[in-house]
Amino acid sequence: MATGQTQEKAPNSRPVSIQDIASAAGVSHSTVSRALHNSELISPEVRQRIQQLAQEMGYTPNAVAQSLKGQRTNTVGLVITSISDPFLGRVVRGIEDVAQAANVSVFLSISYNDPDREMEIIETFQRRRVDGVISSTSQIRGPYYERLARLNMPTVMINQQAASDSELSQLHSVDADDYGGGRQAVEHLIGLGHTRIGYLGVSSRMASNARRLSSYCDALTAAGIEINPGWIKAPPSPYQSHADDVATGQALLPELLATGVTAIFCYNDMIAVGALLACRELGVVVPDHLSIVGYDDVETARYVTPPLTTIHQPKLRLGEIAMQMLLDLLEGRAVQNQILPTELVVRASTAPPQ
Amino acid sequence: MATGQTQEKAPNSRPVSIQDIASAAGVSHSTVSRALHNSELISPEVRQRIQQLAQEMGYTPNAVAQSLKGQRTNTVGLVITSISDPFLGRVVRGIEDVAQAANVSVFLSISYNDPDREMEIIETFQRRRVDGVISSTSQIRGPYYERLARLNMPTVMINQQAASDSELSQLHSVDADDYGGGRQAVEHLIGLGHTRIGYLGVSSRMASNARRLSSYCDALTAAGIEINPGWIKAPPSPYQSHADDVATGQALLPELLATGVTAIFCYNDMIAVGALLACRELGVVVPDHLSIVGYDDVETARYVTPPLTTIHQPKLRLGEIAMQMLLDLLEGRAVQNQILPTELVVRASTAPPQ
DNA sequence: CAGTATACTGCACACGTGTGCATGACTCGT
DNA sequence: ACGAGTCATGCACACGTGTGCAGTATACTG
Known part of the structure; x- marks a missing residue:
């Protein structure tokens, strides 16, 4: 019936690891790791042989293991009140654009303006060891701030003007005026x-x-x-x-x-x-x-x-700046809270009084 | 100046691990792991002592390490064409609701209907070892299907009626009629x-x-x-x-x-x-x-x-069912493609011809 | 030819968690 | 008091990747 269309993989086998490649190539997994990173330590011939082998075997690096080893997960958490809010839609787009360009993935969570739910979401982000959080919920206040600051996670808030009220160094914000x-x-x-x-x-x-x-x-x-x-x-x-x-x-x-x-x-x-x-x-x-x-x-x-x-x-811009600010924080660069100007758009719902 | 508001943590220290708790409690990390999971193997007194200690030290489990150890990451990838599309907004909400209830996190990615971008997104999901993928992009065809199927990832497509055209067993779908x-x-x-x-x-x-x-x-x-x-x-x-x-x-x-x-x-x-x-x-x-x-x-x-x-x-329902279908697939349950009925809503833009 | 520099590779550990198995202590029965 | 059984805990390995250090082979210099 099913004429082996993908004979390379058994249905439930685990994905190939660098160890698998190492065995196939007759080298150690360290060599494979370095070869795949184009390390100068590995001879050009071996390097190319391993890279080709990796391609043939359908290797894709395990970002989970990389995250565990390194300090960064290259993920950020995004918490918003409502996904169908047309205002937030554009903001999310700006965030996603910048994130994608920087190779970081975005966890999306919706809070429905419910503080308890927000707490749970933040806790989940913490468990997942996201590198930072962008929040566009308006409901968060006193105790929540403290909690957020204690997590020691870089946080950027959108349309919150939070950092101006607070001395908590982990909280930053970008707002429209x-x-x-x-x-x-x-x-x-x-x-x-x-x-x-x-x-x-x-x-x-x-x-x-x-x-x-x-x-x-x-x-x-x-x-x-x-x-x-x-x-x-x-x-x-x-x-x-x-x-x-x-x-x-x-x-x-x-x-x-x-x-x-x-x-x-x-x-x-x-x-x-x-x-x-x-x-x-x-x-x-x-x-x-x-x-x-x-x-x-x-x-x-x-x-x-x-x-x-x-x-x-400037919804799109708000999102872009928020994400860029977060990236800057992760790189250890200094950032400054921003307040973006708004603009009056005159259409047809206003006129002089009769 | 800064009167130690959170004296428990140095500014840049790594988060507490079960090993830290183990050292503090004078036991092995295995004991801590079991105690936190309420294992019957650990005596009730020790169990409670460790749980309290974990709380005091502000421990949050590292989901990255758990994912590496286990077979599941409890994450799914969601790829959509446009976030501001009001149709997709409701769908995403349905997905997120069910996902949150099941303790799985959602990676959001936007494809802008660009096949190349879709490929990159899928590859990223694969690297992150998501448990499954939900796709609501309409642009994907032949080569993309194959790629998707080769990944060996459970995939549910929304409004695609894909599986009916294809024999690829990993692709499932939920659609409105x-x-x-x-x-x-x-x-x-x-x-x-x-x-x-x-x-x-x-x-x-x-x-x-x-x-x-x-x-x-x-x-x-x-x-x-x-x-x-x-x-x-x-x-x-x-x-x-x-x-x-x-x-x-x-x-x-x-x-x-x-x-x-x-x-x-x-x-x-x-x-x-x-x-x-x-x-x-x-x-x-x-x-x-x-x-x-x-x-x-x-x-x-x-x-x-x-x-x-x-x-x-039924946009919300489409999202809910898609996510539930994916969860079923992850549990090894059999699922069936679904086609949901639509409904005529008569408002004021239609009338008999003059 | 001996000694040293250079190029390449492997060993072993680390990241944080989970778990099979062995080990140790303690209780109970005779 | 001694063997058997039960209970609680630790050891050691695994997951997949990255990297400091040591080690080996080769080339080069005098």
Whole structure:
């Protein structure tokens, strides 16, 4: 029946090792190891003979054994809240690109914003002896920080601005400028002539929400507009994936609208999309009756009606820099925390008030 | 200055091993190993003493060494075309859920639909001695299959229907029913009264495109409608991420519309979104002037205007089953390829012809 | 020809963990 | 008190790779 298509290997045999090659070549495994690494210590003829033999026998080095021997595993752990979050998608891509180019493999784990799960994930990474960790979970705080620092693993956090609050030397961060982005958004609305501007936020991602909210307040104050607490919404909503954000935006829009605002600054694009859906149900025309500005510049923002004015975050770049920073740390190079500028993208969801 | 916050560890010391614990406890490392595994061979007192000591010293087992010793690494490799593809996002989540529950870690790699890159990725997985591979790339064919089979690694492919074409015993697959889904879509349009129905496809994902296209043809034929080759578009477009699909749909809609069709079945939701954008530019009202049905039931489908009628694929379930299938293979259990049913989701982008 | 430098290769250990087998101590029964 | 049996522990090897050091053979120098 099965006419031996791969006669070189028995079905359940273990993969060939350098010892196997050594036996076949009549040399010691040390010689094979050196030959495969092109060591000058081995004579050119032997070297080539062994390399060819290795190829013929279908040898692939065992990275597990190499990791055990050496100090590095060339793996990093990546922990994110949700894989389907369009924001994180681009970030992960940037991380993966740089990692692949540097020959390091990435362990992916999803935390669903659950601290306990995060702890388990980190512990798993530690057991696997990853060289470093990149984290883009927003939920981690006090005790978690200590735990993370104790692990003695180089760690880079994305959009966390962690290291600035903490003296823990193992924690580094790369961020997009939440405060600056918030001001760009609100000042855009003010520039259009709006004076009654609402904020639609979340409480599940405290740090970044607080930064964007404070920029909102400062922008209003700078323009001489008094802050109305009723214009600010940030309810205790769940957050496991971005679909929850859409629901939040959709649910909260009516009461915010009832306060008489003519424009709304949303914590992110998904919340803005939820707000758009609510407007359609209520017959509120955007941007004629209400201006909406989002945050992140997710791809979906271009596809909704009307296309969303939003704050662009350099997502790909965030991921690339985070991974590069981690690589630098592994090489012992000094690194510096970075805050990347954001950019206002004006589309069709904002207009002067009527 | 730094008041020894973690006096247990010097900054660059290696993590504690069972040998360290053994020395501290005055026993051999074998005893420690057994004690930590709760072996009955070790007296209860010693067992507890060692476990407590391990805890105090901050011991975490070295999974690399365990992997080297044992036959399993408890890791799997996952290779996908694009991380930001909303379809794959849900799939990955299903995979990760099941993997986490089974204590296996997932290596993530992105291929960008590039065969060379796929080869490198697979080789890396092999070096890392992953227990198995899950692949959701559509581009792999002949030589790649052989390579994959030669690796002697259990492999599960998603939406590939690979194993049915091939006798390679290591390749298994789990799929959503492309043909059935296509018929659901087209029969829905026929049921609404459409007779001039176009197909907007892609050539970059040959296998699935072919299946959906053939179901389109069969559905028309079954309804007694003659197939017009001009109604079928599947240009050689690039595919690195779903943004390319949007561009494709947007670019192709005008010429398809010019053929006089009153309804269009799109290869996936992103192409449908592109078509919607083009309609908006042209002033074509959906669904009054034109009905559009997508495929996948991506979340964005709910957020566009009008919300998209589409074919729901059980994305999360696909991922879960794929991972479970792989776990079964690792346990030596027999597995069977699966084809999951799809579901028609009627929203607002389809209506009877005028 | 003797002595030394040079080129190449093997030995043995290390990395951290798991486990079959032998060893040692202790208990029990007669 | 002595042999048999039980219980707890250590020894030694294995997994696959990398590397310092020693050893051997050859070439070269005077």
